[in-house]
Amino acid sequence: MAENRPQGAPLVPGVEEGQRLSSRKGFLASSAALLGGGALLTVLPKAAGAQSTGSPGCAESVKDIVTIAAVAEALATTFYYNGVTRRVGRQLDEADLVYFKAALAQEKDHLDLLVGAGASPPPSTFYFEEGTFSGVEEFTTVLLALEEAFIGAYAAAIERFCQLNRGDLAKLASRILGVEAEHRALGRDVAGKRVPNNLCLERAPFTCVSEAADALAPFLSDGPGRTAFRMPTDAQIEANWIPCKD
Helix, strand or coil: EEEECCCCCCCCCCCCCHHHHHHHHHHHHHHHHHHCCCCCCCCCCCHHCCCCCCCCCCCHHHHHHHHHHHHHHHHHHHHHHHHHCCCHHHHCHHHHHHHHHHHHHHHHHHHHHHHHCCCCCCCCEEEEEECCCHHHHHHHHHHHHHHHHHHHHHHHHHHHHHCCCCHHHHHHHHHHHHHHHHHHHHHHCCCCCCCCCCCCCCCCCCCCHHHHHHHHHHHCCCCCCCEEEECCHHHHHHHHCCCCCC
């Protein structure tokens, strides 16, 4: 299992820059499909099986939903922390870097709210493909995949919370979804997309929140070409964030 590399350390020691560039296409292709497989059975056994194939409805409990969401927010906190502190953070213009420092604070705030709502403690280690934090293109490719999954998960959560007569949590999920949509648009802006705010309606790829658990699975297990990153401490986060306002 790979450990976190020091900031500024070479991505692959001993490999020439040209070789690294030749592998970029493969990284981008695999990252674009990163959210497509796996299951979260070892972390969320009940939630991952909450929807049976062909079921007309969803079966997640409030506990299941807030726990899946907390995993997503812990993952996002870890992602943005490493984005602002590692190589990609030094490549960004200051005007762009502030987007991600603010996102770091927002994701941590979401995590705290979800734990307060009864979520189980999320994992403390997440796994990213090597190169995720090496450049702006690599970083924003993963960012957009993650944020689209988060938006879809909260859209499904709102409907399920309403079914469970938890209007308070449906409202919380809608407020978080709005901020995740901001992250998606700002990520597109940094990525150089011609129209960052390109959607009339956000996509809703998940019928049930449990489907989002499958999407998060690749970030929860080690494997070839992946590096382990621990969830940053509160002190580390606060040293690198721009605090948000509720």
